[in-house]
Amino acid sequence: MNKVFRILLLVTIFLVSLKLAVAQETKSIQLIDLLTMQPIVNVNFEYGNQSGSSDQFGKIQIVFSENNELKLSHINYGKWKLSHNEVVTALSIGKVLRESNTVNLQPVSVIAYHTVNQTKRIDLNYQDKLNHDAGAVLNSDVSINSIKKSGAYGFDPVLRGFKYDQLNIVINGSCSASAACPNRMDPVTSQIPLNAIESVQILKGPYSLRYGNSFGGTINFLTAKPLFTEKFKINGRLSSTYENNGNVFRNEGIIGLHTKKIAFNMVGSWSEGDDYKDGNQKSVQSDFLRASVGANLSAKLSENQMLSFSANRNFGRNTDFPSLPMDLINDDTWLFNAEHSLLLKNRKLTSWKTLVYATHVDHLMDNSLKLLNPRTMNAKSPTQTLTYGGRTETTWNSKNTTTYTGFDLRIETAQGSRTREILTGPTAGKIFTDNIWQNSRIERSGFFAETNIITANFLYVVAGRLEMNKSDANDAATEFVAVNPETTKTQLNPSLSLGIIKNFNNYYS
Template sequence: MRILKLLVSTIGISLLLAVLAGTLRAQQRSFEGKILDRTTEQPVIGAHIHWQEEGQTTVTDKNGMFEFKTGKAELTLHISYVGYRDLKLQIMAEPASGTPHRIYLNKKTHAMSPVTVLARKQGRQPDQHMDVMTSVNPSHDAGTFLKDSPNISGIRKGGGFGVDPVVRGFKKNQLIVQQDGVLQSQGACPNRMDPPTSHIQMEQVEEIEILKGPYALKHGPSFGGVINFKSQRPNYYQRPTFNSYMTIGYESNIGRQRYAGGIEKEGGDWTTNIHGSFTSTDDYKDGSGNNVRAGLSNVEYTVETSARLTDVSNLSARFSQGFVRDAEYPALMMDMREDNTTNLTLSYLNTSLRKGRLETSLFGSYVDHQMDNLERKMARMVEAVTDVTTETYGYDLSYTLPAASGSWFVGTDATFRALEGFRNRTFQMGEMAGSSIRDNVWQGGKRNRWGTVVEYQPSIRDWAFVISSRFDYYYSNASDPDAYFKQQLGDLKQEHLGWSASAGFTRELSSRWSAGFWVGRAERYPGMDELFVNYLSIGMDPYEYVGNPRLNSETNHQIDALLHYSSRTLSVKTSVFYSYVRDYISAALRTDLQPRQEGAPGVKQFKNIDEAALYGFEWTLENNGQNRLGYELSSAYTIGRNLSMQEDLPQIPAFEANLKLDYRLFDDRLIPQIHLRGVAGQTRVAESFDERPTDGYLLTNLKLTSRLFSMLRLSAGVNNLFDVTYHEHLNRSLQGSTLPLNDPGRSIFVELKWNGLFN
């Protein structure tokens, strides 16, 4: 009997447990999701997903997938990934269906700090559509391409190479130029014949981030802004393919020929891209038919390779070289004879290291630069040849830790730079005929920087906050100082600890309106030219310049306010800024110093100005690609004031407005474009630098783009259709005169692009 009762009890308990288990299984739900980039629809690998109710966190796999097991009908998820806007959503959990929920993330740069993103291209795969708001100008020079953005201009000293960008009146050492977030080669020329942008190979660029103001501190001690050229990211997750691409271009007035191409392998566990290009230019004529020297030849190549180590980590390397020959600079005392550049970058990325993202890079560059006056009339009296070199190397290490309460970014970086160079002057006439003098151009100058940065982005609904701070330690010295520096300045070694900080937010006011406000403080240690240049004409005027190792660091205190409206068809962006700069670095005449070169009226030395200010606005209206007719209307203006001397700052661009129109025909196979660019006269000039007012002008550029086949695209057009004689306000004057360096007159161009898959 007892056995029977025990058996019945056991059976009953077993049935009860089975029923309970079945009930639990019925209540158990599985939530599967897939995180995608909203623009590219590519999977986001290593994104962090926090399940709020249970306090669990997971990351997406190589396909952007994640999964939670839950007994609840609804989940609250907080999704974050570096470079994207955080997303918080409530979603229903359902029994496993085999179809994951598709969740899209938006890139953060489009809604955060004052930033402009210029799309260069959609990648090197065969195009299924064409970008409509691309540059009408097919120039290979990065500085020229940047001028398509509001409030960005360029200083031009030569005919066809090395336009030096100016952002909101900030220029040269006040800007940081990077490629894929890493500092690239720094030019050796004291006259900046070879600014950092001149070493960017534009065919390799997918988009350009222009981060304005002293806010993007994780890129370095950002003072006036950061220009970051972003390459196409490796794609390991498609089937392995081999692709080839080629560009052939010609521009009539300047005789520009451009041949570029390469092959690449994508997919699988490794990717490789080999790219090369050749560019040559000749003289051009301005709108009045005057001849302007602008010849050069340039050969460049790049080898990139990357390997997927695990589903969440990869290692990549980029090696590039450029060889410029016989580049003419009619606004300078010399022409570039040679410029040989070598760059190497090694990078490691892990998107899920202890639930965070680790990025590290090592970089190095070497530039060998030679310039001379041997083809100038001045060589009949004095032949001058200058050889200079620069070495730049460093590292960048950062770790990003997303969390439900906010995202933390910590990083450290360093840059080490050394310059050497001499100018040899051989006298051909007069009492010193046959004798030579050797001038120490850079005095063995060194400038090193070590920095550390912390950034926090708290997660607050409808708000996007960023708070950041960084410290930078600087060391500079000259190992081979010239007599003046030894006798007058003594010990040239300088050390400085700089502090920068910024805070800002954007707020979603409604489904269409958002606003932002930013405040920042940044220090900029003087550049190598401002510290150590030795009796060279490197300014906008004909004076020789002398460095000053006793300079104080500039300090920029800036605010930005932004307002953005976006609907299904229309987008309007407005931003205003005000920058108050302490110890602004300028230059003043030294009557006790005598120039060393014929033709220089005197010597100026770099010095600090107590107070300066720059302020202005940008405004853009554009459609959102919903109609065949595309349009973009923009305007920008900056005022710069020397508050200590109560005069205008030099080299501030004039008011500018642009109108771009395009129309998509035949399923986007044919797109005509027109670009109207109006620039006002500039009367706000710095008399202490002999700066002269410039006239306004209106330019008309036309372009027609046709997708002949899925792999072939043809573009043709006319720049400066009405052959206007004009020059940008920032152009230097022709050497030995006050006549301006005019820009090219009417020029016809044609460009053919081909992309093809081998398999």
């Protein structure tokens, strides 16, 4: 009897162990589309404490457990559940059929209203101030694109199809540096210290005669207003970012000292990067190094007078321009600015602002960084530009009228040469020198006035400008004179703008 009992106990233990082993065995269920009979990939599932997604064959792997539901979900097939019995059936069959869901969307109408305001303002955040090129920041506006000759530097803005000198790009309405490179490796926007800028004002079209004649429009970079405090105060900011594609480091900082009468700020930035890889994993030449350092001092002479001075130094080194025959080797730029402002109360003349500025760009480019095989020529081009001028403007206010009057002056000079050393061919060993800028000089001076008259139903805008342009080629090349015998030119250009604006509602005018 004991022997029979022992045999029955051993058989029972064996059957229970076999059942447990089977229950712990990992089994697969294949998910198949009911109509196409193709496997359904990336179906998410949950089964007890098990989870995952179907593989490329539509299969999921689970270990069977008692009284658990199998939850499944897919963007094209929705969410569904398999009960305990359905799971047992699916495991025995080895597959589950599912029909895709069809979602019908109602028609959608998108209505957009064209803005009637020709002036737009972009406020810069800390990420914008980390950028080493102002042209890249301008691309955040849908109306502005860029001409890119490098993958990381020197983005030349295009506003409504207008570019280069068709755009008036200034700092605080006047100051700007002139590009020294004939291929515009260093456009005006590349010389703007972004961490000292608070906002950007975009005036579209040739309407703003206050800032000069410009077909495309005016892009005005506005610096932060000085901060005066009742007690001595120190503040600062330090920001950094890193991009692994291109190994790009960007850093910027500012430190300020503030009192009731004095506001002093020092700013600095450093950015550098290597070649990056595009979507096809091809390396794109984009080496660059860019840095700037500057200081701004503002003094409150009285409750209604302020005097400000600023100086900035920009550095550029070894920057790749794969679409151009040469690369940037050195670019050193100085920007100086001085401004006096006077605010008057209880008078028709409410403010008077005067500023003077000067900028100098020392630029060197050559083809020494280019991997040329065979190398047929060595080329080098040192160039310089000097820009200086000033602006004075008064603001007059009455009950319903605002008038701006003033005078501005801008003088630009450019000089430089290109040296070409021939390495192959019949002229090998010879060196040619080309006079690029021909020691040129452009002087622009003008008087301007603009009046805004506000009535109950209309806004009347009247603007005028009388500008004199004078240009000289002080070292004209023989080849240039053969085509353009007139090397000195003076023009008087009058401009007039009239406008009437009526607002019908918030969207139309």
